[in-house]
Structure formats: C-alpha cells, structure tokens
Amino acid sequence: MTAVPILKIEDLRTYFHSRSKQAFIRSVDGVSLEVMKGQTLGVVGESGSGKSVTALSVLGLVSAGPGVISGKIGLRSDRIQKDLLEGLGEFVKLTTKDGKIMEVSKDVAGWRRGAERIMSKVRGKEIAMTFQNPGSSLNPFTPVGKQITEAIRLHTSTKTEREAKERALSWLHRVKIDSPRLRFDHYPYGLSGGMCQRIMIAMALASEPSLLITDEPTTGLDATIQSKIVDLLEELKSELGITTMLISHDISIISQLSDSVAVMYGGTVFEYGPTKEVLSKRGNSKHPYTSALLASIPSAQNIREKRYLQAIEGDVLDTINIPTGCRFYSRCSRMTERIRERCVGHEPDLRETGSRHKVRCWLYFD
C-alpha cells in the first residue's frame, strides 16, 4: 500500500507584527509538509525556526496578528477531506514586491468566523495537540480524570458518563501513569513535568483523533524521564498506529521516533525526506545546515578523542530581517564561487534531489 497523506500543508505563511521594529516577523514563510497515514513526521529546528507556529496554524490557534495569511492545509481523514483554509483567502489582501510580501491587510473578524466554522469539527476531534507547556492544554481547576472524561464525551461516540470514565481510566493506564485511580482525581498542580506530558498525551489520544501533534514532549524534562516519554511514544506508535507530527529541537528524539523529517530554519523547510537519510551523518546530498548541525553534536568519537566541536559560526536567523538570497548564506561553509551569486541573490526552492528527498540549496541544482 502506498502511504497517503492525512495532512498536507502547502506554502503556509504565518506572520506577526513587530511593533518595535515596525516590520513583519516572518515566523512561517512558505512551509510545505505532509504527514503520512500511520507514520510519524518529525519537525526539527532551533528555537524560533517556526515549528510551534506551524502547528498552531494548522489548528487555527494563532491569536496575534496578522497570523496565518496564505497557504493550504489539506486534511484527508476518514471523516473529513477539506482544505482547512478554504475560502479564507478572501479575507486577506497581500501586496508583494519582488516576490516578497510587503503589506498585509486582513479582515481578522471575518477570517476568524470562517476558520472557526471549519475548525470546530477538526480541533481536538480530528487533530489533537499536546504542548510543551502543560498550562496550554490542562485546566488547572479540573481534576485530570474529569478533563479526559469530558474530552471523550465531547469528541467520541462514547457519551455516557460511566463509560467515558472507564475509558479515561484505561487511557491513564495506557500512558503508564502509576496508580491511575488515584491520579484520576488529582489536579494538574503538583504533578511532575513528565506526568503532565503523559496526561496530555492521554487526553489528546482519548478523543481518537486522526492526527496527533505533539510539541516538544520531552523538552525541559530530565534525561531519565525523557527516555521514558520516548519509550511511551514509540509504544503508542507501534501498537496503535497513530499518525503523528512530532515537533522537537532535539535531534536524537526525532531520529528515534520519526519516519520522515523536516528540518526547519528561519521559517522555512531546508530539508525534507526519510529520517534515515536526512539525519544520518553520512547521507548524501544534504543541506549544509543539516550537516553542520549534526556535526556540532558531540559524537562518541570526538568525545573519546576530546576534540573540539565543529561549531556553526554566526548566529541563528532573525526572522525580521530575512535576506534576499539563501537564509543560511551568512553561516554557510559549503558555498562555492560557482554559486555564490545565486546564494546571495535568490532564495533556492525546496527541490527533489532523490526519491522523496528534498533540499533547499543551490549546491544541488545547476
């Protein structure tokens, strides 16, 4: 069976206003991605590269302006086949210059009304999300068991209180909360970070979504707890076949859990393809940023030999001042004289270099 995409994001753009700089923060600036049914797509990139904003855009949860301004978000689940941004384009007017968006006028109220009409059937039900900060999805004033029970009654065919409660309990069990009956009546306050992640995962999965988006599920947790969460996600994937978009800045977690991966930088996807190829140090036709990132992580060998790390010089991209050419230009060590002019002057597209492997770099296109 060939894999079919459940989620297909095309050329998504989500901008914010920077009041102090009087300019756009181009947080998501032309992102295209697919999440295949039954698979895990890893989205990896440094802080500020636009991972969370991409996810929030998919769920229609971007609150600041102008927010999502263009693109397509195709959802193809068993129940719904729809572009989640369908018909919303009419609420936005973009003024471009040299292919760059210079001005945005958006009828925010109109957009929101239209988006909510679509999203009310999708959010929580078709696509569920867990957040790095549990406060974003757990209500501090309601016991965790009750929150899961409510999600079940709202989003699934299980409607009676008693049945929903049983299911909620079995989900707590499923995510390996110890003494689930006891925890059922606990409030989120006072639960450890690892426990909160488990509960968020239980709550997200309890509504039986077609797609789970999990944003930095291990970030900020101790290494020992991290590896337990990774084990859990791995188990859920192999046993329940859940389709997942896994967001993390941690390459080792992405490489362990994902089938394919998108490497983000400065609001765009730099490299996209099977995890084995993209995140292996010896892979072919890789983006210079991905290679450099992999090289900068201490490996068994350079630890043994106590060598210096191969740092990427320069600083992470400031998404207010996007350069005209390649976003990695100022830090790239692989640019050659042959392509310099193009690197400076034109942003490369994300293009195929091998089967299902795409790279945004002039090195690979003549």
Added chain:
Amino acid sequence: MPKTILEVMDLKKHFTDRKGLFHSLGERHPSIPAVDGVSFYIKENETVGLVGESGCGKTTVGRTILRLEKPTSGKILFDGKDITSIPTDELRRLRGQMQMIFQDLDAALNPKMRIRDILSEAITVHHKIDGAEAGKRISDLLEQVSLKKSKLSNFPHELSGGEKRRVGVARVLSVGAKFIVADEPTSALDVSIQAQIVNLLRDLQKRLGLSYLFISHDLPVVELISHKVAVMYLGKIVEIGLSDRIASRAMHPYTHILWSSLVEKQNKENPQKAKSVQADRWGVFDFERPVSGCRFAPRCPVYESSGRPAICIDPSTEPQLEDIGGSHQVACHFPL
C-alpha cells in the same frame, strides 16, 4: 603535579523551607538538605563536571563553594586557604579570583546598562585601573570571547542568546577569575550555538589556565569537556571518576541509568546490560521523605533485583564514597 585549587570537605547546605507545610502547625520548619555531605577537589587547569537530575543540588554546590550561600557545615579550601567562614570584606577579594557563570543568560547583565559599561564596571570594581587601561582591557576581552566591537554600545536585550553568553564569560574573565563555576552554560542556547560556547570555554582554559566546575545535564557535553565527572543524587555525590570511566564503565546503578537514558547510546551499546538496570518505577524524588540507608534505594533496580537487601536501607550503613582504584570512587554496596 598540578596544585589543588579547590577542595571541598563534607560540605552541607540545608535550607529552611519558609513556605513549608508544617509552618502553620507551629512546628519547626523542615529543612531541605540540598547539599548533604559533599567532598571533592579540583586541580589547577582541570574541569570537573557535575551532573544529576534537576533539584539534586548542583547549583547549590556551586553557589555555596563561591560563598554566595552560607555553608551549613563542612569546609571549603580555595588555593590552600580556608574560606568557609571568611568575613565579607575578604569575600570581595575572593570574587576577583572565583566567579560564576549563571544558567540564566540575563542574570549578570543589568538591562539598563550598555555592554561597555557592564564590562568596565566589572573591571574597575576589582582592579584599580584608569579609563584608558580599562578600554584596552575591554578590547582584549572582546577578542578572547570573539564578540564584535560594535556590540559594546548595545543593551543586553539587543543581543542574541549566544552573544549574551559571550558577554557573561567576558564579565567573569574581566575580574581576573581563575576558578569558574559554570552552571548550565549552554542549556539556554540553540544547538548550533552550544558548540561555539563549549569550544570557547575549552579554548580559554588552555590559554588562561582556568579551572572549572562545569554543571550540566547535557551528558555528552560534560563527558567531552570534563576531566573528571561527579554524579550527584539527592544532595550527595554517589560516584566520581575520570569522565570516560563514568560514561562507559559506571559502577553506581544511578550513573548507569543516567547514561543509558541517552537515546542514541541506548540503541547501540550493550542493550542487555542497559535493560537489566533500567528502572521501571521512575518517579521524582523528594526531600520530604526521610532518608534511611542508601538514598537511591527507592528507585534502585539493583536493590529490587537482589531481593531488597537490608543493608541498602539500614540507616546505620548509608553507603559512602569508596576508592575502587584508578581515581574512581563509588557509594554503593553492590557496585555494578
């Protein structure tokens, strides 16, 4: 033989929990034994890594050594001199020799001051030098930490994370410190910037002969940068030794679990052994639980699999660090 720059003996720091549960009951405040009998030494030009889960007391060790906290008991020798209870005016002189790089990037950077003023203040507080000389010193510092001169007129909020960290390092060097406690110096930084800072710290050590206590939860980085690594659990060091031995031939069950939790390693190396010491119940420890015997027993897979030997939970036989040869010490009755 390099000289010992810092020696810590049976150091304790107990906090009284002001907001403690028992407060309203009129009982004595329970005390939190954040650091509960820690001993180790650091030689000149050496880096000792300090690892352990959050809350185990790493930062408190660092702060107490620098006398930013008052020790409850124990002894701290710096450069051969007992500094455990020296008075405040002597402390000031000490600050010219030992300094801390704080985990929080903004901690030591006054948001209202320009970078130039932050650095020149740090220089003139500890050394009586005039404007021109201070200017020269600042240029030297910028070069040492590879920071662009143009950043001197910026305010801290105008700098990136990596640049703030460089200023933090420059500030510590500006006072002439030889011994530096680096508390999670890379944890707030992006992956691509972390390597720059790790390299910078190693480079400075070589050029200036610095000694570091390097606190971090990033085990590969600790392993790379440290000569020795100390593993802390609930206020105590449970194992200390040369970094490659700690990483690949851990003797304490806790150390082993820490390193095998590194996702990458778990796959490749010795999965059998890793499984056998992998803890199933892996809760979070708390200081409220009274310690009896080995503090790690409630989570220890070896304790569990050896039929819960009584010696592990006997209050009179709490395991102490013992030499097992090769500058390696471990506190466990049944080392691996």
